[in-house]
Amino acid sequence: MNKVTVLGSLNVDTILQIPRLPQPGETLAMTDQRSAGGGKGANQAISAARSGAATSFIGKIGDDENGRMMLSFLKDAGINTEQVTVSSKGTGQAFIMLQESGENSIIIYGGANQEIKDADIENAREMIQSSDFIVTQFETPFDQATHAFKIAKEAGVVTVLNPAPAHKNVDPELLQNVDLITPNETEAEILTEIKVVDQITAHEAATRLQELGAKNVIITLGGKGAYFKTATEEKLVKAFKVHAIDTTAAGDTFLGALVSRLNKDFSNLEESIIYASKASSIAVQKVGAIPSIPTEAQVKAALEAEK
Template identity: 65%
Template sequence: MSNKVTVLGSLNVDTILRIPRLPQPGETLKMDDIGVAGGGKGANQAISAARSKSHVTFIGGVGNDVQGEMMLKLLKEDGININNVAKLNEGTGQAFILLQESGENSIVIYGGANQAIKTTVIQNAMNDIKDSDFLVAQFETPLEVTNEAFKLARELNVKTILNPAPATDILDELKKNIDLIIPNETEAELLTGIKVVDEDTCRQAADKLIDQGINNVIITLGKQGAYYKTKDGVCELVPAFKVKAIDTTAAGDTFIGALVSKLDTSFSNLREAIIYASKASSLAVQRLGAIPSIPYKDDVEKQLNSK
């Protein structure tokens, strides 16, 4: 049976600038190539979940512009319900990605319509949230909207997953309504004050987040893998699949969307879901772009089943 997932998040048009390396202050650097693709953490996570066969509803905002039409078309192509995407007077969100030859990237974001949505979008989406197994959000939309969504989800007995990116202080009211938090090592450090470099420091950071009232924690560590810990004390570092990365842009988002598509609402299969999500992410980083790189369920399972 497929999970029903609602994603509250960002919709961005990505402009990808391929460069040998980051320029130094005052330096002019020649670009190797330029491309445009759909993106935004919310869109990436929603499409990842949809391509892993979840039934996905999106809550967010776009502008009344060609970029907005492009993003709505991309969501519809993957069968995502867009009835709760508001068309606003602000411009559609955009991201400018500096992609280095190493595969690492640096990103500058214009929030636009993503930052203009109001809490009314949550009330309008109540029936879709109520019908969901999971509600997923990031921090590329206003905090008060996320807080309202998670409060409603808790009232409706819908499990909540927060990807705290970009990292910022989490409201105490929001913490008590988070069932699973998924930061990377940088975000985990900003949230806990603990520099995350290995399994021991992952455990310390996870303990601190659990002490704050968050039941389950996954800290993604890039090439090292993903560390998880539950409120019951179950914990493990699940190694990543070793591949040659070409573009890491949507790696974390692919992981989260794939994970939520496999996860049971009891969180009893957390390790199995992490392995599936890690494989999906490993496929994404071997391709260029955000949305174009996100794999489909058949591809992921074929790779998992191959020796």
């Protein structure tokens, strides 16, 4: 069983279902509205936990009902929440415009997520050092991600960076402490200025990310699959074809499932990507982030059905 620590965001999602994105100045009626737990950190942690990883979380919530709800979601998934603390700012929120096509556009209020300090990372030092993997994203502060990854690397913990939402100028010190970076094609383009449209351009972007310091790369390509590149191997792993209803948390589900399976030496990377891709394909067939994330039993059953 992998021990996974997630340093990340906790958001309550408000999902606004619309036929399409409105034009500037246009008023458009929603077809439905609902709330659900989310945040990239929470999604990734719950995905890892539901796939059998012993999962811990470092993050912040507000002293409000949304914060208590997010804490209960983590605890219900069996996640260690000792390092989830309360901030004076409100719990993070995300407003998701979900189109009939299944595509989404997301607006985020960081709130308590942006209040993570170096002291919080130091308080979690033992948790980090005892992990097999630590995962973080860009919905919490960069400096604290760098601090956490330094602690992890000193202890031989594998560091995994999901660079989302993507930023052009990422601290080189952070990238040099990354064992695995997992952008989607849009994020890879922002990071490298290489437009990723196929396996050739994915190779170029992955090579650039390795030049910037990341040791291993997975670029998720939506319906085309996931391209990976290590020091010795590269390949495009095809996606499972499904009808997507809501792509929210597809990438987060993929990453959490991946680190639940991955060996620390990456010796089973392709096999882990296949498992993660199946988990993601299940998640996109339901509305919402946390509610859509499958369990290990569901993923294994779906993989068995493919044989």
